[in-house]
Amino acid sequence: MRCYKVLFMCLCVVSLLFAEGDLSVGEKADVEQLELAGGDSFEYDIDNKIRRAKSSVQVGVGINFTHNVDTKALQVNASVALGYSYFFHKTFGVRLNGIFDNTQTSYFGGVGLDVMWDFIQTEPFGFGVLVGSSAGYTERYGTYKNGGFLGYFHVGLGMVFDGGRSRLDGITRIPYNTIGTAGQISTDITYVLMYSYTF
Secondary structure: OHHHHHHHHHHHHHHHHHHHHHHHHHHHHHHHHHHOOOOHHHHHOHHHHHHHHOOEEEEEEEEEEEEOOOOOOEEEEEEEEEEEEEEEEOOEEEEEEEEEEEOOOEEEEEEEEEEEEEEEEOOOEEEEEEEEEEEEEEEEOOOOOOOEEEEEEEEEEEEEEHHHOEEEEEEEEEEOOOOOOEOOEOOOOEEEEEEEEEO
């Protein structure tokens, strides 16, 4: 009888150990699912690792697409940006940038502010949307005092990788206004593809 009791107790202990093992696997699976859920995933950024990686000085280089005011053809130009991004959570943040766009006929220099929501953010990868605005000065090359103020509304998609430090944004800039020297400076919609790195 005593042997049966010992055997029964051993079976109970083994069953409990297996149950705990299954629970830990289930908990890990739950955390992985929560990492993909925008609101609930705020609590699972261990030690704010991702949020801190995305919050610092940021340098961006890219290309922009707009129409040449002389030939009306689509042209590919260069864009650079330098600024600072700050994330309140790993999925939600803001970015303040100095922007410079160069085209074949003119340039634009200004300051922009974007609000970013990376609604999917795991440790290696993220995806989200952004909205924002920029304002600055644009002028045509080779002429005198033909420039003026130009403002843009921004909307775009962003892909985050490298643990949050690298970002690839596709942005559409829609101008708020035109300039008096119409026909000499492009005030068309500008499409920007930019890679940025956060230090």
